[in-house]
């Protein structure tokens with residue numbers, strides 16, 4: 001296990017009707033709030049009205065930015081920054097899925113910066129300050145509710161890039177599983193894949209002596225695998241939605257990467273695909289991850305064997321290590337198929353036309369990943385396997 005520092009300042013309100021705290025929590029950070037929402041789901045469900053009502057009860061001045069896109073756009077983040085600067089906003093409140101939260105984080109950082117907020121994503125500047133952020137999450141997937149990451153797409157340059165900063169952790173996040181009841185089946189599936197992908201990125205590592213981190217990771221995976229068919233069959237099953245929601249938060253809040261080198265090559269590749277084709281993040285991951293696994297497993301076959309046995313219950317008798325590892329990877333693919341996730345780029349009508357470009361962009365800063373350091377050619381090979 002490597003040395004590490006861990007600090008996660010986000011206060012979580014989890015469970016039924018925890019939204020009742022939104023007014024009092026928000027009021028702790030000032031008088032003027034910018035409420036950020038997506039394409040309308042929170043208005044249709046009534047959640048938006050409830051939040052506004054609770055903010056009004058605290059006498060807060062409310063401004064609104066709606067219309068944050070899935071794969072949130074830099075242009076939308078800039079609109080929010082403009083409102084914050086003009087109206088002297090004290091706190092931003094994001095109500096929605098990961099895209100709304102990520103856009104709100106960009107707004108919080110940009111509101112305290114004189115330059116172009118894209119500088120942070122392009123790594124030309126480091127975030128030194130940000131407005132406080134509160135969130136009411138409506139979709140289990142990204143972990144953005146309890147981490148300091150924001151992923152934004154610059155549509156002009158076709159770049160989708162993430163930035164991480166201690167300043168971007170939400171001050172509080174409200175997680176009520178009932179708000180995830182209305183998430184459509186496809187988005188539920190993408191969320192499930194994303195949660196599992198976050199665990200994979202941190203689990204498949206060469207760092208020795210991480211039994212606790214590994215077994216917590218395996219528990220998250222097993223819980224998601226067990227609960228996924230229930231939420232897909234019965235979207236309003238509170239207990240199953242709660243379990244998936246908690247799994248999503250725990251998968252990317254710093255819990256399972258303590259003292260470990262992590263990978264993130266598959267996310268880097270997926271971001272290049274989304275940046276050009278605007279496909280859902282979880283859909284891209286479902287296609288790429290099993291192929292990444294096939295491409296890299298020989299770098300540490302023991303780890304893949306452990307995964308196959310502990311997560312999928314693969315039996316070992318009479319099988320080689322290679323066969324066991326392979327079976328684990330096949331089970332992953334089969335599981336994604338069983339919940340209706342896409343399997344090839346063809347499912348999104350993506351051909352080989354941009355593979356070279358995506359490989360070049362993914363490796364613009366050098367190799368990606370750590371489990372196997374992927375070169376431009378490696379990325380090309382993996383993306384070709386996805387066709």
Ligand code: NZQ
Nearest residue numbers: 038039040041070071097098099138141144149182183281
């Ligand atoms: O826009 P609205 O109308 O709200 O509809 C959304 C959107 O169409 C809908 N939705 C959300 N909650 C709903 C709902 N529909 C009905 N009922 C509800 N309760 O779902 C659609 C997708 O929403 P989005 O926020 O885009 O999904 P998700 O939470 O999966 O976020 C994906 C984004 O997060 C980034 C991804 O790259 C992608 O841009 N990521 C962020 C990370 C982070 N901050 O740590 C890490 C991840 O790896 C990921 O890269």
Ligand code: ZN
Nearest residue numbers: 142194197281
């Ligand atoms: Zn992800």
